[in-house]
Amino acid sequence: MITTNWRTETVSLADRADALRQTIREHVVPVELVLPAAAEQVHADVTITDIGSLQVSTVRANPATVQRTSRLARADDEPVLFISLQVSGESTVAQDGRSAVLRPGSIAFYDTRRPYTLLFDHGVDMHFFRIPVRDVALPDDVLCQAVARGMGQDGGVPALATGYLRRLAESRATLDATAAHLLAAPSMELVRAVIASESDRPASAGGPLYEALGVRILEHMRTHLADPDLSPASVARAHHISVRYLYTILARAGVGFGEWVRTERLDACRRELSRVPPTTETIAALAHRWGFRSPSHFSRAFKAAYGVSPQAWRDLRHPS
Known part of the structure; x- marks a missing residue:
């Protein structure tokens, strides 16, 4: 379990805005962060804790706007699902043509694979929970139905999840590595239960909940x-x-087993071919290392998935 603490008071006044943007970009998610123009009005207290694949962040800060633009949504980083939990005040989450106003005790989901906007007109007092989309293990259409919807105010599963997530965020400093590991799986199950409660296909979404x-x-x-x-x-x-x-x-x-394995392997190879500095490993060796028995089969599968051959992909990323 790794915790990062960051406060604007530890940074010079002139550098605060850029330092805050860099902290969020590097430790949480790449976004455009719109802050007050006056440097003295930029203040933030950020605590980021990684509990296995689950990241918990607590942010108290000045008014701000957070934008995940179309360009950033297409970026080559791991897709994640966020949950915002309002501690005090009010905020707005907008994605996919919907928006949700959050008040204390309510939550909302948003997905980094598509643009979204977070509005904090009166300041930020939130817990944020970041989960890799692949760990959620639910169909994309089910996830889409859950984003930008205010939950937790009307009882039911979301209200149970809100209480649990709030206690997890508030007590995470007391957890040791063993306790954090044990909490990872049930936390994921509860998140899936919330998503299932918003789905019009509860049988499909709810199957793995228990x-x-x-x-x-x-x-x-x-x-x-x-x-x-x-x-x-x-x-x-x-x-x-x-x-x-x-x-x-x-x-x-x-x-689907075969499709999942093929997609994940191709994605791993694509990331390695995009790596900076570029790898000197041959494409055939890379394919073999990631479980492809035949270089020609790998090349055909890669081109079918991404529209170009592995060599062309590498050349496009490293033209020099």
Whole structure:
């Protein structure tokens, strides 16, 4: 568990705005941050804690506007889902043509794969929870239905989640590494329960809510992604279940085994081919390292996914 604390008082007046933007960009998410023009009006107290794949941030700051632009949404960073929890005051979350006004005790989701705007006209007093989209393990259309909707004021599952998330944010300084690890899976299940409560397909969205096994299976697949022997049989065997039951669990999360593995492997290769400085590894060696048995098959799959060959992709990213 890693915690980063940042306060404007530790930075010179002239550098505060840029330093705050850099802190949010590097430690939370790349966004455009609109701050007061007068340097003396820029103030913020930020605490960022990484609990496994879950990040919890608490921000108290001056009035601001946060924008995830179309350009940033297309950037080559890992897609994440955010939850904003209003502590005091009022804010607005806007995405996909919807907007939600948050008041103390309410939450809203937003997705970094598409533009969004956060408005803090009277200052920021919020907890933010960042979760990799891949860890949520729910279909994109289900996630889309949940964004920019105020939740938690009318009881039900969102209200339960709001109380839990608030206590998690307020007590995270007392957690040791073991406790943080144990909280990761149930926290994810509760988030999925909230998303399911907003879905018009609750059976599809709610299937994995009570099965931490689904989370462990996806984590296992992610850990062994580069293994060329990764297969439904090997995953089922590692979790002491049948292949049929494995497919059932993945289907409830909207995940197809072969497609998921191929997409994740291609994405890993794409990121490595975009790396700065560029890797000197041959494309054939890179493909083999990420579980592709045939360089020609890898090249065809890569071009089908991204429209250009692996070599062309590397050349475009590193023209020199």
